[in-house]
Structure formats: structure tokens, C-alpha cells
Amino acid sequence: MKLRSAAVFFLIFLLSAGAFCGDLRIVLNSASLTSVTVRANDEFAVFVPGVFIPLTDTYRFTVKGGGIIVNGTECSGPVTVQPPTKEDFLRLDLSKGQEHIYRGALEVSKNGNLLRVVNVVNIEEYLLGVLPCEMSTGYPVEALKAQAVAARTWSVANMNRHGKEGCNLCDGTHCQAYKGVNIESPDTSLAVWSTTGKVLLHGGKIASAMYCADCGGESQDYRLISQTAPEYLKGGVEEPAEVPHILWSHRVALSEASAKLIAAKLIDTPLTDVSLAEKTKGGRVNALSLITETGITLVRCDRFRTALGTYNLKTNLFTVALEGDDLVFTGKGSGHGAGMGQIGCKYLAGKMGMSHDKILLFYYPGVTLGQLEP
Numbered sequence: 001m002k003l004r005s006a007a008v009f010f011l012i013f014l015l016s017a018g019a020f021c022g023d024l025r026i027v028l029n030s031a032s033l034t035s036v037t038v039r040a041n042d043e044f045a046v047f048v049p050g051v052f053i054p055l056t057d058t059y060r061f062t063v064k065g066g067g068i069i070v071n072g073t074e075c076s077g078p079v080t081v082q083p084p085t086k087e088d089f090l091r092l093d094l095s096k097g098q099e100h101i102y103r104g105a106l107e108v109s110k111n112g113n114l115l116r117v118v119n120v121v122n123i124e125e126y127l128l129g130v131l132p133c134e135m136s137t138g139y140p141v142e143a144l145k146a147q148a149v150a151a152r153t154w155s156v157a158n159m160n161r162h163g164k165e166g167c168n169l170c171d172g173t174h175c176q177a178y179k180g181v182n183i184e185s186p187d188t189s190l191a192v193w194s195t196t197g198k199v200l201l202h203g204g205k206i207a208s209a210m211y212c213a214d215c216g217g218e219s220q221d222y223r224l225i226s227q228t229a230p231e232y233l234k235g236g237v238e239e240p241a242e243v244p245h246i247l248w249s250h251r252v253a254l255s256e257a258s259a260k261l262i263a264a265k266l267i268d269t270p271l272t273d274v275s276l277a278e279k280t281k282g283g284r285v286n287a288l289s290l291i292t293e294t295g296i297t298l299v300r301c302d303r304f305r306t307a308l309g310t311y312n313l314k315t316n317l318f319t320v321a322l323e324g325d326d327l328v329f330t331g332k333g334s335g336h337g338a339g340m341g342q343i344g345c346k347y348l349a350g351k352m353g354m355s356h357d358k359i360l361l362f363y364y365p366g367v368t369l370g371q372l373e374p
């Protein structure tokens, strides 16, 4: 256990990250539709270059030919929609009665035959709609604060993820799940506001604060997954033995596994057995041998998990056994296993009384705490 070493490194450097401060552009994948409606509690304006759209409290956008129709008026877009006042929120109707509420502004543009909606929102307000998606609101407050800092850091470090689309991040799990005001809760909002601007730095630059649901007791060496992974993600951070990990098992018939693996082009003929071919120092599976009627094929674990479903095989820390005509996988942990494990984070905050600063320095050894420019 390396709590002691975390304490040694418990030095807070209130450096200016200098990397980013302000608004993020979040492309709302959930809003790729042929029509959307934006409402507010009062009349408000939409800004369309060269076109006058009468003030109202509801705007309906549809796609037509080369442009967008806004309440019956055609324009080329993009159309910027600002709330009536800074305190108001915009309500985006995604049809079927689903109404998503957003802070900040919305920008509607045409993307092929669909509309694309981008939420332009301050990073702190964005995090209010991220945190409840990424960590249970019932977690101890210091765990929620650690998550807020990790999510803020991750957001800044990954700002160019959707650069080709003219955006920073998306609202799906590809980036960080973001559901706007609908999902906000008092505990997670408090964690965001009470850590405003706080980020993790390494060598004076924004760190890469990877996190996962449960690292299973020891963090994974992320350098095995990404050759550009930094030193503080080299893994080997051991959580206290008492952390109640996610334990899972998955039973699948050989015939069903065969069909999935053949569909994924990992094997050509039916499977008869599977064995673990290569493990990391920490016991994680790197590669498996797929034994078929015609031979043995070696496959990387990530491809194998993707083929069988990462919901079924939650992480690469598992064993496998053949029971009759079934394969039975038994595993511990969930997610990629690198950086902060949220289950462990909950334990360190709730049972060991650790502050969010100490938790972060435990999981990311060698980083320092910094502050985005106000």
C-alpha cells in the first residue's frame, strides 16, 4: 500500500495552469436530429447573420435543402441561441417529449441531412452536468471533489478531441457523459463549485487524469495501452485490501462466443476452448489463446473483450474456465484500470477520511495541484 508515499508527495503547488479558462464547445450527439425546438421562459433572440427572426420564446429548427428553417425562415446557419438572461436556461426539445435543459448558449447548424447542436458553456457549468453521470451522487463529498478535479483536468487535457468538428468534446461516453441541468444534484454541484478551477499538473502542464470505475486493487500500467502515456500512469498504485471491489462473472455458451468472435473476424471456425496466454505483472490479461476446431489463434485482450462485449467482460482482470459447453469468466474491477479507481476513491474518502487532494496525489503519483487562471 502506498498511502505513505502519497503523504510524502502531498505538496500543493498553486501554479497557474495557463492552459485554458472559459467556455467549452460540447457537440450534443444526442441532438443529431432533423428537427429540434429550443424554448426559454421568456422571449429571447436568435442570431442569424443577415436575417431577422421575430422575437419569441420558442424556436423550431428543421433541415431543408442547403439550409436551416428557423420558425419558417430559411437561413444558412449556424444559428446562435442565447438565453434571455445569464440566469436563464435553454430547453432543448429532442422530440418524443424529451426536454434537455442547458446552461450557456446553443448553436444550431446543418450537418448533412441532420441538425447539429453545440452547447457553448463555461467549463465549471459543464462539469455540473458531467459529475452526476460519472460518479454516484451518494459518494462521500471528498470523493466527489476528487472526481470533479479529475474530470476538469481531463476536460482541459482533451480539449482537441473533437477539433475536426470545430468543438472540444462530445456529450457521450466517448468523452465524458454530459446531460446538462437535468442531471445536476446539490452534492455534485457543491463538489464542482468548491474546487473551482482546480486541476492536476505535471511538469507545469495539464496532466492526463484518466479514471475508471474500479481498478480492481492495483492500477493498470496505461503505457501498455498508449505508448504516449505519462510516467504517473505507469500503474502499480495499490489500494487498501479492504476496498470492496466490483466482482463479476459472465457465462456464455461456446456457440454464442464463437458466433461473436467469428463476426469480429478473430476466428474462422467454431471455438472449443479459451485460455489466458499472456498477463501483465499485475495479473491483467494481455492476450488469449482461442482454441478452435482447426487451430489456436492468439488475440489481444481488448479485441476479445470488444467482441464479447465490454459490458460482459468489464475489465481485463479475469480468469476463464470451461464448464460443460459454457465459458465462465470471473473478474474483478471495471473499466480500463488506469489512474483513479472510483470505488477505491469512495473507500479512501469515506472509510479512511482522506481529503480529495490526498486521494488525487495517491492515484496520480508525481502530479501537483494547480489552478486554472481565474
Ligand SMILES: [Zn+2]
Pocket (backbone or CB within 6 Å): 161, 162, 169, 170, 171, 172, 173, 174, 175, 176
Ligand atoms: Zn467525444
